Amino acid sequence: MAMTMTEKILARGAGLDSVTPGQLIKCRLDLVLANDITGPPAIQEFAKIGRPVFDPAKIALVPDHFTPNKDIKSAEMAKAVREFAARHGIVNYFEVGRMGIEHVLLPEVGLVAPGEIIIGADSHTCTYGALGAFATGVGSTDLAAAMATGETWFKVPSGIKVNLRGKPPRWVGGKDIILTLIGMIGVDGARYQSLEFAGEGVAALTMADRLTIANMAIEAGGKNGIFPVDEVTLKYLEGRVERPFTVVTADDDAVYEREIEIDLSALTPVVALPHLPENVKAVNTLPEITIDQVVIGSCTNGRIEDLAQAAEVFAHGGVHPRVRAIIIPGTQQVYLEAMQRGYIETFIKAGAVVSTPTCGPCLGGYMGILAAGERAVSTTNRNFRGRMGHVDSEVYLAGPAVAAASAICGRIASPEEVLA
Amino acid sequence: MILEGKVWRYGDNIDTDVIIPARYLNTSDPQELAAHCMEDIDASFAANVRQGDIMVAGKNFGCGSSREHAPIAIQASGIACIIADSFARIFYRNAINIGLPIIELGKDAERIGSGDSVRVDLQAGIISNKTSGEEFKIQPLPGFIRDIAQAGGLINYVRGGKA
Ligand code: SF4
Numbered sequence: 056m057a058m059t060m061t062e063k064i065l066a067r068g069a070g071l072d073s074v075t076p077g078q079l080i081k082c083r084l085d086l087v088l089a090n091d092i093t094g095p096p097a098i099q100e101f102a103k104i105g106r107p108v109f110d111p112a113k114i115a116l117v118p119d120h121f122t123p124n125k126d127i128k129s130a131e132m133a134k135a136v137r138e139f140a141a142r143h144g145i146v147n148y149f150e151v152g153r154m155g156i157e158h159v160l161l162p163e164v165g166l167v168a169p170g171e172i173i174i175g176a177d178s179h180t181c182t183y184g185a186l187g188a189f190a191t192g193v194g195s196t197d198l199a200a201a202m203a204t205g206e207t208w209f210k211v212p213s214g215i216k217v218n219l220r221g222k223p224p225r226w227v228g229g230k231d232i233i234l235t236l237i238g239m240i241g242v243d244g245a246r247y248q249s250l251e252f253a254g255e256g257v258a259a260l261t262m263a264d265r266l267t268i269a270n271m272a273i274e275a276g277g278k279n280g281i282f283p284v285d286e287v288t289l290k291y292l293e294g295r296v297e298r299p300f301t302v303v304t305a306d307d308d309a310v311y312e313r314e315i316e317i318d319l320s321a322l323t324p325v326v327a328l329p330h331l332p333e334n335v336k337a338v339n340t341l342p343e344i345t346i347d348q349v350v351i352g353s354c355t356n357g358r359i360e361d362l363a364q365a366a367e368v369f370a371h372g373g374v375h376p377r378v379r380a381i382i383i384p385g386t387q388q389v390y391l392e393a394m395q396r397g398y399i400e401t402f403i404k405a406g407a408v409v410s411t412p413t414c415g416p417c418l419g420g421y422m423g424i425l426a427a428g429e430r431a432v433s434t435t436n437r438n439f440r441g442r443m444g445h446v447d448s449e450v451y452l453a454g455p456a457v458a459a460a461s462a463i464c465g466r467i468a469s470p471e472e473v474l475a
Numbered sequence: 476m477i478l479e480g481k482v483w484r485y486g487d488n489i490d491t492d493v494i495i496p497a498r499y500l501n502t503s504d505p506q507e508l509a510a511h512c513m514e515d516i517d518a519s520f521a522a523n524v525r526q527g528d529i530m531v532a533g534k535n536f537g538c539g540s541s542r543e544h545a546p547i548a549i550q551a552s553g554i555a556c557i558i559a560d561s562f563a564r565i566f567y568r569n570a571i572n573i574g575l576p577i578i579e580l581g582k583d584a585e586r587i588g589s590g591d592s593v594r595v596d597l598q599a600g601i602i603s604n605k606t607s608g609e610e611f612k613i614q615p616l617p618g619f620i621r622d623i624a625q626a627g628g629l630i631n632y633v634r635g636g637k638a
Contacts, residue, residue, distance in 0.1 A: 079618045096503045096543055103630050121501060128501035178541040178565055194543035194569035200633045208619060242488055243535040247564050276535060278564055331488065418497040418540070437539060439492045446515045 057306040059214040060281050061249040064189040064303050068172040076213035076312075084113070085188075086166060087201045088175030090157055091118035091129065093194070094136040097176055100199035108143045109205030115147040115166055115175075116140050117157040120414040125421035155386025155412045158182040158270060158354035163386055165295030169284045170303045174198065174207055179354050179436065181272045184281035185265035186288055187302065191279045212249040212278045215240075216311040219256030221320030226470045228364065229260065229267030230356055230434065230454035234325050236268075236317065237275045238335030246276030248312065251305060256319045257283060262291040263360035267454075270355045271436050274332040324469050326432070327452040330440045338457055338469040348431040349380045349462035350443075351455050352410075353417045356434035357385025359392050361455040364470075366398035368459035369405040371473050375465030380407035381416060381423045407462070419443045425450075432461040476597045478555040478576065480528040483520060484589035485513075487533035491545040491566065494537065500544055505551035512548040526553040529595065531587045533559065537566025546570040556595055558602065560584040571620060574628035578602070583611045 056073045058066065066074045068082035089097050094116055101108075108114060116136050121129035140148035147166060149155070158179050161167050169187035173180060176198040183190035193207065201207045217236060237244070250272045252265075260268070265282050272280025282288070284302045292300075326341070328334040351357075351365050362384060374380045382402050384390035390412065393399050402409050416423030417435040425431055425444030430451065433443065438450035453461070456470040463473050492515075499511045513520040530549060536559040537545060546569045549557065556576040570577040576597060587593060591606040600613040616624055619632075626632040 079620065092497075092500050092542065092544075096547075099503075100630050104633055126501060132501065132503075176541060176543075178539065180541075192541040192565050194541050194546075194565060194572060196543060196572035196629050197568060200572075200629050204633060242538060243561070243563075246535060246561065273539075276538060276563060418492075418500075420497055420500075437490075437492065439490045439539060441496055441515045442492050 057308040057310065059249065059251055059309040059311065060283065060303055060305040061189055061214060061251060061279060062211060064170055064172060065209060065211055074211045076211050078211045079208060080211060081206050081208050082172050083206050084174060084201055085171035086113050086115060086173040087198060088115045088117065088157060088161065088173070088177065088180060089198050090120050090177055091122055091133045091136055092120045093176035093198065095132045096195035097198040097202065098135055098139045100196050101202050104199065104203045106203040108202050111144040112146045113205070114145050114202055115161060116145055117149050117154060117160060119154055119156050119412065120418065121420050122154065122413060123151050123411065153387060156354045156357055156414060159357050159385030159389065162186060162266065163388055168292065168296045168298065168300035169288065170301035174201055178273045179270050181277065181279050182266055182270040182354060184269040184272065184279050185262065187282060187284035189279055189281065192273060210247070212247055213312040214249045214251050215245055216314045217250055217252050218254040218314060218316050219252060219319055220254050221256055221318045222259040223319040223322055226324050226456050227322045228454045228456065229264030231322055231325050232264070232317065232319065233268040233271040234327050234332065234335045234452065235322055236315070237271065237332050239315065240275055242274060242331055242333045243276040245272065248277055250275065250277045250280040252280065252282045253305070258285060259319065261360055262287055263358040266358065267355050274436055324454060324457050326457060326467060327438055329438050329449040329451065332436070332438060332452060338467060341467055344430065344467045345465060346378060346432050346461055346467065347429040348423065348425065349378060349458050350416050350423055350431060350433040350435060351458050352383030352385060353414070353435040354385065355436045356455050357383060357389065359389050361434065362389065362393045362398050365455040365459040366401045368456055368463070368470050368473055369401050369407070372463035374406035374462045377465050378462050380462040381410060382407050383410045383415065384412055386412050416443055432458050432467060434458050478527065478529065478595040480555055480593065481525065482587055482589060482591040482593055483524065483528060483530050484587065485516070485530070485532040488535045488538055489532050490539035491537055491542050492539055494545040495542065495548040500542060503544060505547050508544050508548035509551035512552045521552060524552050524554065527555045528553060529593050530554045530557045531559065531584055532557070533584065534561050536562050538563035541565045543569045543573065546573055546575050550575045558584055558587065571624055572629040578613050580611060
């Protein structure tokens with residue numbers, strides 16, 4: 056029977072010849088992930104089960120949300136995760152100093168490979184679909200059970216096929232593509248569904264673009280987002296993944312519930328206005344919107360390619376005197392590379408601050424909290440009410456080039472305005 | 476199981492950042508979380524919700540972050556069950572997993588208003604809106620999702636050797 060990429064991966068994981076949308080299945084898991092917020096409740100629930108971990112090499116624990124610890128309570132949570140990791144011999148525990156934002160880090164260190172099935176107690180676990188894996192977010196109790204059993208249940212999602220064609224113009228990146236799609240289908244447009252990207256346009260996207268796009272499948276309500284495996288993917292995996300993996304391809308006659316066409320060459324830089332990621336507008340159609348803060352980083356746009364774009368823009372101007380700009384490399388490796396390439400110097404000379412990897416401001420955790428009435432342009436993925444601070448603050452989501460241009464102009468601006 | 480209570484009504488796309496803001500996520504203590512539940516959109520909720528009350532909402536309830544702290548905060552606040560037009564999928568799983576009854580009612584959820592008095596018969600699969608006199612049928616949970624719910628949550632289910 057013809058199957059989508061997601062269906063094929065799930066069928067293999069469940070040990071079945073085929074699966075169909077709506078079917079409830081149990082799958083073995085290749086990796087399970089938790090962080091310093093979702094880990095502690097999972098650890099508590101895990102203790103109630105009274106079994107050892109299913110495989111200490113297939114659990115990843117990344118304290119990234121409130122670390123380096125922002126206060127005593129968060130220090131206790133990080134400690135609980137650290138002690139659990141030591142007690143159970145968890146191989147992939149990442150301490151501060153080697154830690155990065157989980158969804159930037161795990162692909163970077165080779166913990167994700169095509170065809171694998173991954174759950175994480177973090178909604179943006181869907182990021183790993185960029186590498187042709189099935190990956191989705193769950194809660195702490197699901198994670199606790201998975202740490203004990205090495206499996207979980209899924210309802211097989213129906214698929215939405217997103218056909219990409221053309222090449223994106225300069226200054227249009229993964230963020231603009233996924234925001235455009237969410238603007239088209241809405242924040243529940245892919246609810247319980249799989250977003251499968253396809254078409255010749257995929258070849259024009261860097262791995263960073265794909266990771267950004269898959270990352271925000273959840274902002275359309277999707278269970279997962281997934282890309283076909285091509286030369287770009289295989290090149291990325293070189294030197295990262297040594298273990299054998301299976302490249303799964305969708306059947307030509309696979310059945311999708313819906314098909315969407317996007318001509319990449321027709322896109323322009325966009326922002327999502329408060330307070331939903333679906334409120335998407337082209338930057339060049341906006342009235343003057345003055346801003347107080349810019350954040351460049353997160354699991355959505357904290358990769359070296361993102362910082363490269365930002366550095367290119369900041370080379371043409373400094374941060375506006377009214378604006379605070381915060382730049383957060385996604386991992387230590389990204390930080391190091393940005394330093395070697397001179398980006399960090401560019402940022403600091405432009406008047407931005409550069410932080411150690413952390414989720415920090417993305418979830419309104421710490422380091423860059425907004426006061427009442429303040430506005431931020433952020434390369435993160437959520438602009439819900441109160442997400443980055445006071446309930447009366449506003450978050451505008453954008454890609455790194457727009458964010459950098461906005462920091463320079465003191466209002467939402469496109470990179471062309473700065474580089475013109 | 477029969478649940479009966481007063482309705483707290485919210486709209487579409489209620490996200491988990493609103494249910495429990497991240498600034499309170501440096502704890503997972505249910506009572507501490509409950510004290511801040513919904514505060515960014517309804518400052519009166521935490522102080523006035525009664526044990527056994529029912530939460531009703533529109534589409535895509537619980538979207539956003541996977542934080543299980545969200546259904547935990549709602550459960551600890553005393554809410555006995557959530558009825559919505561539809562739920563975001565991670566929230567749905569989390570609620571089932573912690574043993575919080577959750578009902579996807581579709582468009583009919585619109586017909587239940589703030590302050591209505593509602594009775595939910597989970598065995599018979601019937602919701603009665605005693606304020607309006609209307610009745611709605613609940614779709615039964617499928618396969619092992621029902622088994623998890625009946626076990627009182629995923630941990631009990633797994634301990635029972637079912638997974
Ligand atoms: S960067 Fe933001 S969205 Fe990504 S994992 Fe951290 S808090 Fe979540």
